[in-house]
Amino acid sequence: MPATEIPIPNPPPLPSHLPDSILDLAIIFERKELPAGDRKGLRAFQRAGCYITAAMIFLRDNVLLSSPLKTSDIKPRLLGHWGTCPGLVLIASHLNLLLRNNPSLKMIEVIGPGHGAPAALATLWLEGSLAKFYPGEYDVSSSGLYNLITRFSVPGGFPSHINAETPGAIHEGGELGYALAVSFGAVMDNPDLVVACVVGDGEAETGPTATAWHAIKYLDPGESGAVIPILHVNGFKISERTIFGCMDNKELVALFTGYGYQVRIVEEMEHIDNDLQGSLDWALGEIKRIQKAARDGNPIIKPRWPMIVLRTPKGWTGPKEVDGKLIEGSFHSHQVPLPKAGTDDGQLKILEDWLSSYQVKDRLIVDGKPTETVTRILPQDEERRLGQLETTYVPYKELKAVDWKPFGVDKGSEQSCMQVTGKFLDAVFQSNPTALRLFSPDELESNKLSAILDHTSRNFQWDEYSRAKGGRVIETLSEHDCQGFMQGYTLTGRTAIFPSYESFLGIVHTMMVQYSKFVKIARDVPWRGPLASINYIETSTWARQEHNGFSHQNPSFIGAVLNLKPEAARVYLPPDANCFLSTVHHCMHSRNYVNLMIGSKQPTPVYLTPEEAADHCRDGASIWDFASTPGSPDVVLVGIGVEVTFETIAASALLQSICPSLKVRVVNVTDLMVLVSESRHPHALSKEKFLELFTEDKPVLFNYHGYPTELQGILFARENVARMSVAGYIEEGSTTTPFDMMLRNGVSRFDLAEKALKAAAAEGKNEDIKQGLDGYLGEIKKKVKEVREFINSEGKDPDDIYDMPKFN
Incomplete structure (x- = not known):
């Protein structure tokens, strides 16, 4: 050449308002002649x-x-x-x-x-x-x-x-x-x-x-x-x-x-x-x-x-x-x-x-x-x-495993998924001082993950209090930077976690999709080794906002992940702190996936012991006998997500209280992908297992954390889906109380109980429900009216609304 x-193009004229010394630093340098060869x-x-x-x-x-x-x-x-x-x-x-x-x-x-x-x-x-x-x-x-x-x-x-x-x-x-x-x-x-x-x-x-x-x-x-x-x-x-x-x-x-x-x-x-x-x-x-x-x-x-x-x-x-x-x-x-x-x-x-x-x-x-x-x-x-540098194609370094079960909490207590997970991640960081990082917008404290900082720090080099001290945590208000840092860190062999407010993960939707395309091709390239999965923790959800309003209510990132190839997509909605611990541990040791974990930062009931949580997460879904009535059910209630699962359990308790003749089964799904048709996803439940959980012909009512159309699409290829209905977030929100958000979006215990009664009555097999339907529905409407009036007058939810329901 x-x-x-x-x-040689003429350079643009130089303005006079800047000192020449700034320009001199950049352009006036000693030119060194390269050897002729x-x-x-x-x-x-x-x-x-x-x-x-x-x-x-x-x-x-x-x-x-x-x-x-x-x-x-x-x-x-x-x-x-x-x-x-x-x-x-x-x-x-x-x-x-x-x-x-x-x-x-x-x-x-x-x-x-x-x-x-x-x-x-x-x-x-x-x-x-x-x-x-x-x-x-x-x-x-x-x-x-x-x-x-x-x-x-x-x-x-x-x-x-x-x-x-x-x-x-x-x-x-x-x-x-x-x-x-x-x-x-x-x-x-x-x-x-x-x-x-x-x-x-x-x-x-x-x-x-x-x-x-x-x-x-x-x-x-x-x-x-x-x-x-x-x-x-x-x-x-x-x-x-x-x-x-x-x-x-x-x-x-x-x-x-x-x-x-x-x-x-x-x-x-x-x-x-x-x-x-x-x-x-x-x-x-x-x-x-x-x-x-x-x-x-x-x-x-x-x-x-x-x-x-x-x-x-x-x-x-x-x-x-x-x-x-x-x-x-x-x-x-x-x-x-x-x-x-x-x-x-x-x-x-x-x-x-x-x-x-x-x-x-x-x-x-x-x-x-x-x-x-x-x-x-x-x-x-x-x-x-x-x-040819190996860093780019055989980089994966397996994390040193830390047993999560010692960090488990007591069944029957109320715990924040994020606070408990923060303590576990603190131990994981200590065991993996150069192979694990957390990239987050300025939300670590508000998402109650601050226990991570017990033995590490934020890494920000322009601040006199944190410079030159390392630190496993990088907080910057650019989600784009967090995503880019995570991709580069992961693609050169390490493991990363990206926690964020649920409503704003959509900012990196296209970046996540481009990354998944890279990994999809990489899986088929024989000379490329495996990669750690990229791991999103989604919290501060629409269901339990504190002072934020409609702008902070948006679970759409679930759909973004669901649209990926089945080999890449993993969406988890652990129902309690022990299940969340099990899920985080699993995801950090998985390979080649996009993992999305959705949990609550607020204290919620712990339904399962660590051992039970491990079994439940391994299966992806299970019947919760403690909230169900014995025998063959008239209706199946399914909770998918922390807050909506609590409402599902509360709906079962309400139904058993006002209509004891109704047989209710409660199922929780923690791995969303198990519901996909078995021909479409490696995590999918077999037909036999699916029917074992959801019966062959009974009404199934899903109470789902995300948009209903997402779950409807997942269930589409399953048999006899006409008997299934899905309630979820329907873009109804404001700066209001948590339970009012449940009511506005039709996922409260009252909404679910009403649908269950109507579905069972429509089947006509339980004469008591059919004859007493109007009375049961009237009793539910009365309870809804009382709760709404309390919220409107007091500006808060009733004090007992989140008490764990009692079952006989």
């Missing part, structure tokens, strides 16, 4: 990488231009994103040289512009990483190169975005915004790891990226590695300018200096290789300086971590102009700069001239192998190349 072939090697690697990248987008044959291009050599569907790729190839070449020159360095690359997969795959082929993981298919050979180019973005080949099939990748590249947070999560408790994170200037406009710049404030250099953010500014998105592309250098330096970074701006195309490699050397030196001070016991107060702003023209080295439109340096190069190459002779000729300009055949690639000039910049130890 001779620099003389590249037009290294400069030549970098350029050779870059030219070869850009050629392969472009060929992957366009060619289905004649992959090294052994003959003049014909329309039959062009793929029928042109898919890919060229514009970002030359810059990505440039960065990859320099990272490999940095690794070669620093034999002890452990580095991986996270590529934010995820649709830059052609560049990533091209450089991975050149460095031999594709050959390692796909022997015989993508070898460093003529056939391997042919397969790479012709199979790209076609069925059976690599997709157009970075995913789990890409060696070295630890995030799904289909949606922008997550790369930086994932990178910081990866280096936490990985003291020797450096992640070079490329952030595109379009991606930098996203909310998740905007908050992730602050992750340096949570990075303890004494215990963790480091991230080198590389903001790649090429000026354009799909068809519009970028915000960061329109910022001049002083504005960029002022912004990121304010965020806490030292900034280097690399933009002079004439000296791009000297300046980029020199800046990477500088960044690595700054990282070592900051880490050494911390590890020697003299941590730097508010260390200023290095970052690089790299300006290159979009679509660099590609066509300059096509059909009168500027391509290089404009948004027209974003995707396919020659969309008619397969049908238009003029564009076909431009493509041939473009590919030929790299002079690859017989100069850089001979007999299907890169020449020594191309490979001289690579680390000699192949396992240290960007695509």
Whole structure:
């Protein structure tokens, strides 16, 4: 890529309101000349990488231009994103040289512009990483190169975005915004790891990226590695300018200096290789300086971590102009700069001239192998190349198990699921000081999990009271950061927990889905090892709000998890503290799942001993004899969720009190997935077990924590579902009392008892119920009226409303 072939854009004018010293820190640095052989090697690697990248987008044959291009050599569907790729190839070449020159360095690359997969795959082929993981298919050979180019973005080949099939990748590249947070999560408790994170200037406009710049404030250099953010500014998105592309250098330096970074701006195309490699050397030196001070016991107060702003023209080295439109340096190069190459002779000729300009055949690639000039910049130890570090593909570290049963509480007591779980997690953190973290919005105390802090602390490095003390807990008000940190931490082998208010987990819905897509593909990639599951604890639920109102009532994240593939989705609604302990213990030792655990922070009854809870959670659902009447039931009441299960038990007690002839069975479901048809989920109850719990033909009334349609969808494939009804959250709420929320949403004991009586009467098999129905319903309506009047007059629930019901 001779620099003389590249037009150098005029930089935007500099404003005068900022002191020159800020800009000087970023731009005026001593330029060091690379050895001539290294400069030549970098350029050779870059030219070869850009050629392969472009060929992957366009060619289905004649992959090294052994003959003049014909329309039959062009793929029928042109898919890919060229514009970002030359810059990505440039960065990859320099990272490999940095690794070669620093034999002890452990580095991986996270590529934010995820649709830059052609560049990533091209450089991975050149460095031999594709050959390692796909022997015989993508070898460093003529056939391997042919397969790479012709199979790209076609069925059976690599997709157009970075995913789990890409060696070295630890995030799904289909949606922008997550790369930086994932990178910081990866280096936490990985003291020797450096992640070079490329952030595109379009991606930098996203909310998740905007908050992730602050992750340096949570990075303890004494215990963790480091991230080198590389903001790649090429000026354009799909068809519009970028915000960061329109910022001049002083504005960029002022912004990121304010965020806490030292900034280097690399933009002079004439000296791009000297300046980029020199800046990477500088960044690595700054990282070592900051880490050494911390590890020697003299941590730097508010260390200023290095970052690089790299300006290159979009679509660099590609066509300059096509059909009168500027391509290089404009948004027209974003995707396919020659969309008619397969049908238009003029564009076909431009493509041939473009590919030929790299002079690859017989100069850089001979007999299907890169020449020594191309490979001289690579680390000699192949396992240290960007695509081959074991951290990215065989990382899983099993947690040291802690027995949860000693933390169990007495049956018959009232306990907060979260307070009890906090004490257990405190012990787990002590046993796993570098393999487990908790990422949470500012909600740990309000969710009553603060016992976690008994032997650890919050990790916030910009605060004088917590810096340089480690800490297993990171609290930041960005759910996006919490999710990104958790993903990076998990994808590099550790285990993480994300507790949150129920109503706001939906903020990370798409991030969770993208992660699950990565894991889904990873499960089928033979060279990738298992991963710890990601674990959500959902509390502060709609059913027991304190001072919050309608805005804090939203259980929709359940549906988000249910929509995942059955192999990935797990939703648990433990009914009491002992069941919650059992569930948390199980989830932290599970693999490859998205686990959602929903519980209450308020004290609620404990129905089961630890041993009974273990059995109940193992089965996923069971009949609760203590709340049921003996014998074959007239109606089955099912509770799924802490508060609605209590109402289910209370409904059974109410029915037994006012209508003793009604036979009631109470069932609790703690693993939501057991209700799915047995052909659709590995946790599903067999048909025989399902009927054993719910009978073959009796009315079944579900009292469900989430939206009724979710559970209706789960039950759809079961036989005889017409006899089943579902009550759940129906978007009725306000700043009101907990029991009034039950009434408003039709899940109170009174609603359930009324439905049970009507269902049994409709069956007509119990004459007493049929004849006395109006009287029974009248008695229930009277109780509802009394409770409503009390709530309205006193502003609280009746004092005895949450007393555990008495059964004969």
